[in-house]
Amino acid sequence: MAKQLSAETWGNSHQKVEKGNFFVRLKDISPHIVLNLCLLLLLLFAFYPLIWMVFTSLRTNPELFANPWGLPSGLNFDNYVKVWQTSPIPTYFLNSVIVSTISTFLILLFSSMAAYAFSKLKFPGSNTLFYVLLSFYFIPRHIALIPLFFVLKGLHMLDTYLALIGPYVAFALPFSTLLIRGFMVSIPSELIDAALIDGCSKLGIFYRIVLPLSKPALAVVTVFQFLSTWNEYLFALAFIHSGELKTLPIGLMDFVGEFTTNWVAMAAGLTLATIPVIIVYILFQPQIRQGMTAGALKG
Amino acid sequence: MVIFFVAPVFMLVLVFIAYPAGRAVYDSLYRWQGLSGARTFVGLENWQRLFSDPVILGCIWRNLALAAVSVFIEIPLAFAIALVLARARVFGRNLYRTAYFFPVVFPVTVAGVLWSWVYNPRYGLLNEGLRAVGLDQLAKPWLSDSNLVMPAVLLVIVWKLTGFYIVIFMAALESIPQDIYDVAALDGTNLWQLGVHVLVPMLREVITVNIAIAITASIKRFDLIYVMTGGGPVHDSELLATYMFRQAFLSYDMGYASTIAFFLFLLTLALVVVQIQSMRSEEVVEF
Numbered sequence A: 001m002a003k004q005l006s007a008e009t010w011g012n013s014h015q016k017v018e019k020g021n022f023f024v025r026l027k028d029i030s031p032h033i034v035l036n037l038c039l040l041l042l043l044l045f046a047f048y049p050l051i052w053m054v055f056t057s058l059r060t061n062p063e064l065f066a067n068p069w070g071l072p073s074g075l076n077f078d079n080y081v082k083v084w085q086t087s088p089i090p091t092y093f094l095n096s097v098i099v100s101t102i103s104t105f106l107i108l109l110f111s112s113m114a115a116y117a118f119s120k121l122k123f124p125g126s127n128t129l130f131y132v133l134l135s136f137y138f139i140p141r142h143i144a145l146i147p148l149f150f151v152l153k154g155l156h157m158l159d160t161y162l163a164l165i166g167p168y169v170a171f172a173l174p175f176s177t178l179l180i181r182g183f184m185v186s187i188p189s190e191l192i193d194a195a196l197i198d199g200c201s202k203l204g205i206f207y208r209i210v211l212p213l214s215k216p217a218l219a220v221v222t223v224f225q226f227l228s229t230w231n232e233y234l235f236a237l238a239f240i241h242s243g244e245l246k247t248l249p250i251g252l253m254d255f256v257g258e259f260t261t262n263w264v265a266m267a268a269g270l271t272l273a274t275i276p277v278i279i280v281y282i283l284f285q286p287q288i289r290q291g292m293t294a295g296a297l298k299g
Numbered sequence B: 001m002v003i004f005f006v007a008p009v010f011m012l013v014l015v016f017i018a019y020p021a022g023r024a025v026y027d028s029l030y031r032w033q034g035l036s037g038a039r040t041f042v043g044l045e046n047w048q049r050l051f052s053d054p055v056i057l058g059c060i061w062r063n064l065a066l067a068a069v070s071v072f073i074e075i076p077l078a079f080a081i082a083l084v085l086a087r088a089r090v091f092g093r094n095l096y097r098t099a100y101f102f103p104v105v106f107p108v109t110v111a112g113v114l115w116s117w118v119y120n121p122r123y124g125l126l127n128e129g130l131r132a133v134g135l136d137q138l139a140k141p142w143l144s145d146s147n148l149v150m151p152a153v154l155l156v157i158v159w160k161l162t163g164f165y166i167v168i169f170m171a172a173l174e175s176i177p178q179d180i181y182d183v184a185a186l187d188g189t190n191l192w193q194l195g196v197h198v199l200v201p202m203l204r205e206v207i208t209v210n211i212a213i214a215i216t217a218s219i220k221r222f223d224l225i226y227v228m229t230g231g232g233p234v235h236d237s238e239l240l241a242t243y244m245f246r247q248a249f250l251s252y253d254m255g256y257a258s259t260i261a262f263f264l265f266l267l268t269l270a271l272v273v274v275q276i277q278s279m280r281s282e283e284v285v286e287f
Helices: A022-057 A061-066 A078-086 A089-120 A126-138 A141-154 A161-184 A189-197 A202-213 A215-231 A234-239 A248-259 A263-298 B002-027 B045-052 B054-087 B093-105 B108-118 B125-132 B149-174 B178-186 B191-202 B204-220 B223-228 B240-249 B254-286
Strands: none
Touching (some): A022 B054, A089 A126, A089 A202, A089 B002, A126 B002, A141 B002, A141 B254, A161 A234, A161 A263, A161 B002, A202 A215, A234 B240, A248 B108, B045 B254, B149 B204, B149 B223, B178 B191, B223 B240, B240 B254
């Protein structure tokens, strides 16, 4: 199909639509119609699970099992009320908020500090040390998983929030430092020299000049790492066992086991778990995209 | 002063990444069951077991199938979509990008549960849809059939990940100077020629990196499959990571699980090195 799209149709400059009779025009634009239809079908494929989840959460079980493809008959939030009042979803939700927020804050703090040192405080061996740090980006979580379990056990951190916060922060640091450092390098040294002359300390320069100027990079790291920690599954599954400490990804699995055939209630629970992601996605899509592409385009 | 700024990062990385990763290599030389520290040194016994374990061989095949699907379906599909979105006359380009990218950030467990409902034999969307159009004989127990479980799971992976590559390719296409497009347009190049003959060679580096990402991610794949099938039925959708996890936290066979983890790491490393080497040698031939 792409073969039929002539240069005239994709080139931005000097596009000219020929005037002819209806059928000639139709022949000209038919590849576009087919193309747009294909894109639309793919859009449905990508989006339908989300739409279906929300629809299902607004229905009743008899309605659903009579016709799973059907639409909700109205806005009925009973399932949400029921799930919020009778299931442990609010607890999981709170745990996820706590773990993700603290982890993201610490990632931001530590990686921006290191990025500042690596970009603005040139010290002997700073490049070597930076590459050492970066090499840990390529260590998969899987290989650390089992020993980490025993490290956490030894530190009496197993089955606490710290069992997740510690590893989440550590595994996010190499990439976050890389990203923020890349941005800080472009901050002109004159600004820093001027502040030094004015008697500003290195800590003051970091806090008052470099950090505020790095906001775009910090935003990317914040959004990207918040989503990553919110969705993390492997460590949470291995390191958290008490129901009252579980985060949403693992808590949801218990919830699904409990509600087995009550699909509409489960759909409400799943939707609740997804809402923060949707909000972050709508507000910060460019930052998420930058976070995801940074690794691939710079690497 | 410098130490103050870099110390937290290095302390955390040492405690939570460097030490555990090194430790796994050492642990793979021990027979070690349960959550206590009691262990016996067995040398390479775990490695012998790994290479004669038929489940491992199956896992490697399935992991490679995942990698093949990423490299030969997701990446070309993503490139085509990105190209069309970037260059063809499309209405609502940003809407498409937003929609295609969404599955990437969709929480994995939520996605896994939803898709296992889609595949549910009795009430699932797929079977209900097939029955509605009269294709009753095609309605199958997708996730509990040993032959269908992998294709079913692979479709979900394509759904979840293609958007990631679309976004990367769109960003890469934006970075190509407008002159190139203008010249190609003057030459009367169509979209297909533009993609294959102009843009693929120009984006060789991005494609290489994407393939490397796809391969490592495929070898590490865990959560989506673990949520949907747990590696079952029996071991029919078992991957290296799910097998490792089950050996460690369900069978408490820590020594063997460490060996699988180390093997998984070596496999990603080897595949990426081979891939980068082969891309390099292609370049040499060209010039």
